[in-house]
Amino acid sequence: MARSDTQDPTLRLRPLYPRDLERPSAWGDASLVIDDPLEASGTHPTTTLRHWAAWWQQLAQWALPNRQRWSGFVAEMAETPCGLIEVSPFNRTRSTWRVDRVVVNPLAVPASGEGPLDRIGSQLLRHCFESVWEARMWLAEVAVNHTSALALYRQNGFQPLAQVTYWEISPDVLTEQAQREPDLPNLMTVSNADAQLLYQLDTAAMPPLVRQVFDQQIQDFKVEPVQTLAINMLQRMQRIDLLRGYVFEPQRKAAIGRFELTASCDARRQHQAELTVHPAYTWLYPELMSHMARVLQGYPSAPLRITSRDYQPEREDYLKQIGADPVDRTLMLARSVWHKVRETKPVTLEGLQLPDVLPGLQPAGKPMPGRMLWHRDTWHGLPHWPKSLGGGQGSSSALEGPGPNHSEPPSGESC
Numbered sequence: 001m002a003r004s005d006t007q008d009p010t011l012r013l014r015p016l017y018p019r020d021l022e023r024p025s026a027w028g029d030a031s032l033v034i035d036d037p038l039e040a041s042g043t044h045p046t047t048t049l050r051h052w053a054a055w056w057q058q059l060a061q062w063a064l065p066n067r068q069r070w071s072g073f074v075a076e077m078a079e080t081p082c083g084l085i086e087v088s089p090f091n092r093t094r095s096t097w098r099v100d101r102v103v104v105n106p107l108a109v110p111a112s113g114e115g116p117l118d119r120i121g122s123q124l125l126r127h128c129f130e131s132v133w134e135a136r137m138w139l140a141e142v143a144v145n146h147t148s149a150l151a152l153y154r155q156n157g158f159q160p161l162a163q164v165t166y167w168e169i170s171p172d173v174l175t176e177q178a179q180r181e182p183d184l185p186n187l188m189t190v191s192n193a194d195a196q197l198l199y200q201l202d203t204a205a206m207p208p209l210v211r212q213v214f215d216q217q218i219q220d221f222k223v224e225p226v227q228t229l230a231i232n233m234l235q236r237m238q239r240i241d242l243l244r245g246y247v248f249e250p251q252r253k254a255a256i257g258r259f260e261l262t263a264s265c266d267a268r269r270q271h272q273a274e275l276t277v278h279p280a281y282t283w284l285y286p287e288l289m290s291h292m293a294r295v296l297q298g299y300p301s302a303p304l305r306i307t308s309r310d311y312q313p314e315r316e317d318y319l320k321q322i323g324a325d326p327v328d329r330t331l332m333l334a335r336s337v338w339h340k341v342r343e344t345k346p347v348t349l350e351g352l353q354l355p356d357v358l359p360g361l362q363p364a365g366k367p368m369p370g371r372m373l374w375h376r377d378t379w380h381g382l383p384h385w386p387k388s389l390g391g392g393q394g395s396s397s398a399l400e401g402p403g404p405n406h407s408e409p410p411s412g413e414s415c
Contacts, residue, residue, distance in 0.1 A: 016074050023105075077109065095134065096215050141331070143329070158334065166328040169319075192222045199218045199221050243295060244260045245258065272305050
């Protein structure tokens with residue numbers, strides 16, 4: 001259903017349909033594109049595969065109407081599309097979402113004091129923040145030299161989370177690493193039964209802030225049967241093989257390192273690898289690299305692309321040591337969506353005045369009398385004890401203390 005934006009009456013926002021994915025190619029080189037850096041490397045599907053994925057998403061939404069699925073929104077001016085945004089859930093609980101692509105056609109936007117990317121892109125982002133009610137956190141990744149994209153995201157509340165460096169290992173370096181025999185006696189294949197071990201490894205390998213933003217659970221490391229079928233079809237269409245494994249520590253009963261290698265059967269495409277190592281077992285980097293290099297010897301010669309973040313200094317030092325080249329640097333941004341939480345003005349002690357403090361020190365009401373009653377007849381100021389407790393006339397001498405005719409008890413006897 002189309003919606004007219006309250007801030008710009010001429011702008012209409014509607015959901016993204018599969019047919020809209022072909023519009024950026026029709027807009028030509030004049031369009032302003034904020035692409036995901038992973039898409040340029042070949043990790044994300046191409047436009048054709050994304051088109052089929054969108055149709056599959058529409059079919060799944062029809063088959064499961066109770067499960068809301070979102071893919072993006074389109075901005076229109078005078079019934080003419082002028083921009084679109086693609087978003088996707090980052091984790092299985094759908095608490096964190098990722099901005100995949102923002103495209104704006106400046107030729108369809110009337111000239112104004114504000115740039116087309118800021119005018120249309122900001123409205124698309126804000127519409128996503130308001131419409132995707134499941135999202136508590138938003139992620140975006142932008143190249144460090146894309147100043148207009150950085151300005152757009154920071155204008156809409158995104159803050160830097162981590163710096164990402166994409167390294168490329170040449171085939172010669174891979175051949176050199178393959179000559180070394182890796183020492184991995186407990187290397188195992190990944191299955192759904194190992195999801196808890198992989199979750200614990202992933203939790204220990206990142207700082208608390210990044211872990212809170214990603215918000216990944218054990219089910220994020222499991223693969224459903226339908227998803228496995230879709231992955232196998234995607235691998236056959238793209239002619240790639242997906243190999244996954246992890247290193248098990250029998251004494252601690254934990255996973256200390258894992259890898260996910262995407263080997264391409266086409267020499268024109270580069271290989272992809274994701275590597276996670278426990279911070280206390282950094283000696284696994286050369287072992288896992290040698291293992292992946294030996295596996296890639298059975299595929300066409302192509303460079304290997306691997307990712308490292310700034311909170312993993314040991315990985316960057318190792319990649320520099322073996323001769324890897326940093327080909328791309330990006331900035332990961334995050335934004336929290338807590339618009340339902342009401343912000344209150346903090347109260348400081350310096351701002352308190354004396355009339356505001358004194359009412360808090362006054363009693364809330366009149367004091368009520370107690371229910372305990374005291375007898376007036378006492379012996380030498382002591383209360384009148386009942387006979388059951390040794391009171392009466394015979395007990396007065398005991399209360400008054402020893403008299404002049406009171407004899408001391410014999411030695412060895414207690415009073």
